[in-house]
Amino acid sequence: MFRSEFLPLLKIWLPCYHILKCIPLRHDKKEDRLVAVNSVRHLRMVQFQCFLCFVYCTTMLINICFGGLTLIGKLQGFGFFCVYLMDFFSKLTHNCGVKLLKILVFISEVSIRAIPTFQFALLTYAPCTPPFILSMLPSCKEMTDAGDWSVTMVTFLVHIFELWMSLHILSAGGIALIYVFLLGIVCILSYIRILE
Numbered sequence: 001m002f003r004s005e006f007l008p009l010l011k012i013w014l015p016c017y018h019i020l021k022c023i024p025l026r027h028d029k030k031e032d033r034l035v036a037v038n039s040v041r042h043l044r045m046v047q048f049q050c051f052l053c054f055v056y057c058t059t060m061l062i063n064i065c066f067g068g069l070t071l072i073g074k075l076q077g078f079g080f081f082c083v084y085l086m087d088f089f090s091k092l093t094h095n096c097g098v099k100l101l102k103i104l105v106f107i108s109e110v111s112i113r114a115i116p117t118f119q120f121a122l123l124t125y126a127p128c129t130p131p132f133i134l135s136m137l138p139s140c141k142e143m144t145d146a147g148d149w150s151v152t153m154v155t156f157l158v159h160i161f162e163l164w165m166s167l168h169i170l171s172a173g174g175i176a177l178i179y180v181f182l183l184g185i186v187c188i189l190s191y192i193r194i195l196e
Helices: 002-020 040-066 071-086 098-125 140-146 149-195
Strands: 025-028 033-036
Touching (some): 002 033, 002 098, 002 149, 040 071, 098 149, 140 149
Antiparallel strands (some): 025 033
């Protein structure tokens, strides 16, 4: 069931995941299945991104809890923190059909790409939005309002870093939640139904 129904959906996004180096898997065309990556460099990059994810989420949580944010800023930051931490934890009933599940997987994959894009747009419009990196600076509002080209360039580079972080966090976490957890449970339940 996984190979016939869901592996084709995963193969569509695997080139993107391979470029980001956010998961230690690749598609073996001979056996038509996912196998572990043999490249040490690729595995080191995955480990480095896991470490960055931990540092990024910890810093975000510290900023939300102990930073000088307003209550609205803390609530807004907590929303983003939950998205990164839970990464699209989806609940489905056990009797969902395969077509409905394929639609859910497709929507989840598109959402994984859309959230970093909209986050980048939000940070371009409001660079001091909590809980992101620039909001941690006490003089963020004054710096960004000054309009200095060097500050604008640094701000843009920080936004690119935030985009990259959210893209690989959501991609790696989305793969784990969607294809391993969610579809794994559905496949096991369908196999049990067949055995009964």
